Amino acid sequence: MREFRAPGRVNLIGDHTDYNDGFVLPLALDLECVVRAKPAGRVRVRSLEIAGEIDLPADGSAEPREVDGWGRYAAGVLRVLAERGRPAAGIDATVSSTVPAGSGLSSSAALEVALALALCDAAGFELPPLELALACQEAEQVATGVPCGIMDQLASIAGHAGHALLIDCRELTVDPIPLPPELALIVVHSGMPRELAFSAYAERRADCEAAAARLGLAALRDATPEQVSDDPRARHVVSENARVLEAARALRVGALERLGRLLSQSHASLRNDFEVSTPELDLLAGTLEAAGAYGARLTGAGFGGCVVAIAPQDEAEHVAAKAATNYRRMTDLEPTWHRVRAVDGAGPRA
Numbered sequence: 001m002r003e004f005r006a007p008g009r010v011n012l013i014g015d016h017t018d019y020n021d022g023f024v025l026p027l028a029l030d031l032e033c034v035v036r037a038k039p040a041g042r043v044r045v046r047s048l049e050i051a052g053e054i055d056l057p058a059d060g061s062a063e064p065r066e067v068d069g070w071g072r073y074a075a076g077v078l079r080v081l082a083e084r085g086r087p088a089a090g091i092d093a094t095v096s097s098t099v100p101a102g103s104g105l106s107s108s109a110a111l112e113v114a115l116a117l118a119l120c121d122a123a124g125f126e127l128p129p130l131e132l133a134l135a136c137q138e139a140e141q142v143a144t145g146v147p148c149g150i151m152d153q154l155a156s157i158a159g160h161a162g163h164a165l166l167i168d169c170r171e172l173t174v175d176p177i178p179l180p181p182e183l184a185l186i187v188v189h190s191g192m193p194r195e196l197a198f199s200a201y202a203e204r205r206a207d208c209e210a211a212a213a214r215l216g217l218a219a220l221r222d223a224t225p226e227q228v229s230d231d232p233r234a235r236h237v238v239s240e241n242a243r244v245l246e247a248a249r250a251l252r253v254g255a256l257e258r259l260g261r262l263l264s265q266s267h268a269s270l271r272n273d274f275e276v277s278t279p280e281l282d283l284l285a286g287t288l289e290a291a292g293a294y295g296a297r298l299t300g301a302g303f304g305g306c307v308v309a310i311a312p313q314d315e316a317e318h319v320a321a322k323a324a325t326n327y328r329r330m331t332d333l334e335p336t337w338h339r340v341r342a343v344d345g346a347g348p349r350a
């Protein structure tokens with residue numbers, strides 16, 4: 001038996017920028033997917049949490065979107081690895097994950113990366129980390145049809161304990177920035193699953209590409225604030241890129257209040273200009289700020305899922321508990337919160 005782990009991620013700031021060649025600042029989370037595998041003829045994977053077992057040919061010939069449920073991610077991974085030359089070796093495996101599904105914490109990226117590592121290992125096949133991230137991004141796209149960016153899979157692979165990752169999504173470079181010890185990261189699930197995310201995500205991406213094309217640019221990464229001042233979608237991307245770079249600077253010097261304000265501005269931009277928030281996410285972010293967080297914002301694609309907040313280390317429990325109580329009272333929804341740590345990226349399990 002060999003074991004591989006891959007963490008989920010939380011994005012501190014920089015949403016809907018990755019597919020615009022922009023900047024993001026995620027971290028690999030201490031919630032992870034673990035695959036335990038031994039060599040076999042076919043690819044048989046059983047989830048320890050969700051009913052069902054998949055049984056697929058090892059050569060990547062199964063059509064991902066014809067496979068039900070989470071099995072389509074495995075079929076996607078098999079497909080893209082076969083295209084990159086992975087020999088058709090199978091595994092008998094179990095998968096187990098602490099990353100909550102459908103919450104904006106990249107449970108699917110964690111599954112793809114952990115499975116890809118186990119499958120590469122079983123076949124004696126190796127891909128450099130960046131190639132592995134690109135393969136898993138493509139696996140997500142073929143499995144779901146969603147034209148996602150590179151952030152989730154790259155964060156899961158390139159994670160660095162105690163650090164956030166400043167990723168330049170054009171150059172595909174990763175610059176780890178230490179998280180100050182006095183900073184607490186809180187992730188709160190709104191109690192609302194993500195909805196409409198699939199079609200709306202593709203629409204937003206198409207809007208961004210159309211805006212770049214109108215300006216004659218390769219991507220919105222290259223646009224100036226003046227060029228996009230009357231286009232809310234593009235305005236979000238341009239202002240968010242600037243906020244990510246400013247947030248990275250604030251983090252390096254421990255300017256936590258400034259960082260908090262940037263998170264709040266990011267949320268406002270995602271709500272007003274990019275229109276991917278929900279009333280519940282707005283309320284939850286506001287409740288966390290009112291309870292004493294430096295700042296809070298929706299994290300990931302939006303349309304439900306989680307809010308990330310930063311708070312002083314010694315006040316984090318109090319802030320999260322108070323916000324959760326108020327949010328519960330106002331919505332009748334059940335929020336769940338975690339204090340999270342940044343961990344190392346995916347690999348064999350010690």
Ligand code: GLA
Pocket residue numbers: 014015016017018019148149150151152300301
């Ligand atoms: C999803 C996608 C990422 C990214 C975020 C929004 O998580 O998979 O590539 O676009 O949404 O920032």
